[in-house]
Amino acid sequence: MTAEYPESFHRGELRVSHAEREAVVARLNEAAAEGRIDLAELDERLEQALTAKTYADLAPLTADLPPVVSLDPGQPLVLKGGLHGAARVGRWQVPAKVVAYGGMGGAKLDFTQADCRLPVVEVEAHGQMAGVTIVLPDGWAVETGGMDPGLGGLRDKTTSDRLPGTPLIRLTGTGGPAGVVVRHPNGFERRKLKRISAQRP
Known part of the structure; x- marks a missing residue:
């Protein structure tokens, strides 16, 4: 009808x-x-x-x-900071591999609202001049053994308490001059997540 x-x-x-x-x-x-x-x-x-x-x-x-x-679901996601920066935030489908270049403007990968059904996600990060920031939900863990810290270094601010059933982020790449940061949401991001959650039906 x-x-x-x-x-x-x-x-x-x-x-x-x-x-x-x-x-x-x-x-x-x-x-x-x-x-x-x-x-x-x-x-x-x-x-x-x-x-x-x-x-x-x-x-x-x-x-x-x-x-x-x-795109083919198996195709890697490539994020390039370029001159003005780039970010993958909010709701997005996580592929098996993500490559992030900080460029001159910086790059941010925020997994806090992402849809990820994979046990392991390969993230290749190159800090370059402005750095790469990776934000993981509480309970997710990162493996950084394959990462070259470079001049900018690698700052892993995550906890080691991985919850059952959550993905493992396997981090490789180079820190470059600006470095790579891996962390959980900060206070501002947590308030934003709470507000978004309250607005959803």
Whole structure:
């Protein structure tokens, strides 16, 4: 049976689902990782996406972004800091391997909201001039034996208390001049996660 609406009714007035909100959140995170929007704008758009009620609320958030090109799930994710920095934050699907280059602007990999169903994730980080920051949820562990600290060093601020069923991050690469930091969420990030969690249906 096909739903019928009055002639004056616009699709934009229809209510969106949780899955549709999450799809927009994923696209926004992709755009930030690609350098199309900065982190401040990402935070603003994510806030609007998570509280959107209708298609009219969601549509403007990705209207100025090109469509996503689907990748082979087994293909590594490559994040390049470049001149302006890059980040993979929010909801994203974790592949078996991630390569991050700090470049001149820095790179950030935030796994706190990521969907990861793998027992081991290979992360190759190259700090370069601005460094790479990796944020892991509580209970996740990192193995750093294959990492060359370089001049900038490797700072592992995580705890060793790995919870059963959580992924192991196997870190390799080089610290370079700026180094690589691996840590759990800081106070600001924890407050943000709590706020996002409270907003979800």
